[in-house]
Amino acid sequence: xxxxxxxxxxxxxxxxxxxxxxxxxxxxxxxxxxxxxxxxxxxxxxxxxxxxxxxxxxxxxxxxxxxxxxxxxxxxxxxxxxxxxxxxxxxxxxxxxxxxxxxxxxxxxxxxxxxxxxxxxxxxxxxxxxxxxxxxxxxxxxxxxxxxx
Numbered sequence: 173x174x175x176x177x178x179x180x181x182x183x184x185x186x187x188x189x190x191x192x193x194x195x196x197x198x199x200x201x202x203x204x205x206x207x208x209x210x211x212x213x214x215x216x217x218x219x220x221x222x223x224x225x226x227x228x229x230x231x232x233x234x235x236x237x238x239x240x241x242x243x244x245x246x247x248x249x250x251x252x253x254x255x256x257x258x259x260x261x262x263x264x265x266x267x268x269x270x271x272x273x274x275x276x277x278x279x280x281x282x283x284x285x286x287x288x289x290x291x292x293x294x295x296x297x298x299x300x301x302x303x304x305x306x307x308x309x310x311x312x313x314x315x316x317x318x319x320x321x
Contacts, residue, residue: 180250194235
């Protein structure tokens, strides 16, 4: 299995974990809200339910963001290679290796570090459209593109 496919699968697993985590948190908060019993201190009941509702809303936003990431990944063909950097490209530079996909952070495969970055991240924006041999400058640091897969 190619490194690009492994990176793609790690990104999918990252998104699936975020989706599952948000769904579990929503279910937990909903259950907690439903279990709140009205006591003689009615304000306590209302405060508890309101806090659980805020937690549900927060987790729903996070779930929506994770679903967007899943949609972005579904549009990437990990087996496709191009000469020009685009979404789905694996980019080797003299300053590190980047998988242009979603912002999933540092990923290690076979002892080599790769950074999964979004095409709209600062470095992703600079890399998109470039070819091997070209350079970019980010934060006064020069990156020379060695190879694109």
